[in-house]
Amino acid sequence: DADVTQTPRNRITKTGKRIMLECSQTKGHDRMYWYRQDPGLGLRLIYYSFDVKDINKGEISDGYSVSRQAQAKFSLSLESAIPNQTALYFCATSVGGEETQYFGPGTRLLVL
């Protein structure tokens, strides 16, 4: 079984809809991250969390919100989706004190 899982893997939604992307991990890591990846722009950090009570904005947090329900779960919400949020979204985890990040398989989101 994969250590970092994301659901759904693919999602098509319409402008204005609220959607949630979920991430779960069995690695026991305390730190979790949400990124989006766009062609030509690379990976950009949306939010990160160093433990359940710690949530921080990343480079491009506008239009997004997150929830850290437990150490193993970190959800990303788009309150009112817009077409320029169409992207590939990755969740990642790491252990405090170590810098290596471990990525989930990604969620491909299309906003019409």
Place this chain on the structure above:
Amino acid sequence: GQNIDQPTEMTATEGAIVQINCTYQTSGFNGLFWYQQHAGEAPTFLSYNVLDGLEEKGRFSSFLSRSKGYSYLLLKELQMKDSASYLCAVSLTSGTYKYIFGTGTRLKVLA
């Protein structure tokens, strides 16, 4: 500002050696990572350099010069499966985010 530069695309032949360069301008540098990402898949960790010098791991080696803001990833004995994007990333000691990624170098290995 924070900036990472790497070539967009490179092509090499199976069995050859290729060097992928990465230059960075950041404040509060902590270390530099290389990740491999096959098309449509998640990035996977290759190497991490904190100190100046060369780190070797099998067919892959990574070099860092902190004073020059420069790193490279060296891939030896190229195989077809090495066709992928290679992402340079910097971890920071301060700022609103801990990690910034370059846009990646897409490597094509030809038979």
